Amino acid sequence: MTSTPSVPDFAAEVEALRTDGITGLRGAFSREWVAQLGEDVEAAFAEARGREGGAVGRGPQRWYVEVHPEQIRGFLDLVDHDWVRGVSEAVLGPDSEIVEIGFDIPFPGARDQPWHRDFPMPEETRVERRLTSLAFNVTTVDTVDEMGPFEIAPGTQWDDSPTFDHGMFPPKEEYGRYEGLAQRKYPQMGDISVRSALTIHRGTTNRSHLSRPVVVLGVDAPGAGNAEHHDLAMTHGYAQRLPERVRAHLRCPVVDELTPITQKHTIEGLVMG
Ligand SMILES: O=C(O)CCC(=O)C(=O)O
Secondary structure (H helix, E strand, C coil): CCCCCCCCCCHHHHHHHHHCCEEEECCCCCHHHHHHHHHHHHHHHHHHHCCCCCCEECCCCEEEEECCHHHCCCHHHHHCCHHHHHHHHHHHCCCCEEEEEEEEEECCCCCCCCCECCCCCCHHHHHHCCCCEEEEEEECCCCCHHHCCEEECCCHHHCCCCCCECCCECCHHHHHHHHHHCEECCCCCCCEEEECCCCCEEECCCCCCCCCCEEEEEEECCCCCHHHHCCCCEEHHHHHHCCHHHHCCCCCCEECCCCCCCCCCCCHHHHCC
């Protein structure tokens, strides 16, 4: 009898992403690691708010900021985590590309967003039912209901209708169906989730006195084309310090000096709330 070596194949995650369009891993990082991530997010937010175009509005009291990998001390730990690497490879293939690192930050007073996906459905998904990108999320706080959790409607990554405004916003008449499907997520410090950015979702009303930052890592299959909406770059020194297995997935410019990012990935329908 031969025994099969137990190499994780991430089949459960692949299946969950095809069915629900979201899954997660509890306790992937220590609370200390997440606290440091939270510090880097706060510093990047303060820097981005201090200049024109540094943070993009995603509704009242809610912003999105894209950063460079070296602004996040835990970037290497995150992208080199076995689960992040394994799920990326299982869904997107061996040549996946890291195209985005940033964060959403809803503050007290943030309201329910319109239901949306983060970009229109690509042809590969519509025609071949193939997911060509993933969004990994890491909360920097323990989520409680008052903070206005992230809400997602499982299975809706495949929804395809010409009635979607800009290919991203389902019509208000459909809200009842999304509300019927909706699951509120309460990730705790250390948890990671992964979703298709096509799965219809929204941030909800923050009634607490705390912000609820969430880091977003965007990974594409070759040719998916999301890199053109982002401005990731790294310095020569940083690139040299990365292990080759990670550098191979970062095809961004390598520069002498980083230029602060002016946000490109504006979701017009979310700006005014
Ligand atoms: O509140 C969240 O966790 C996500 C917000 C969001 O989907 C967005 O700003 O596009």
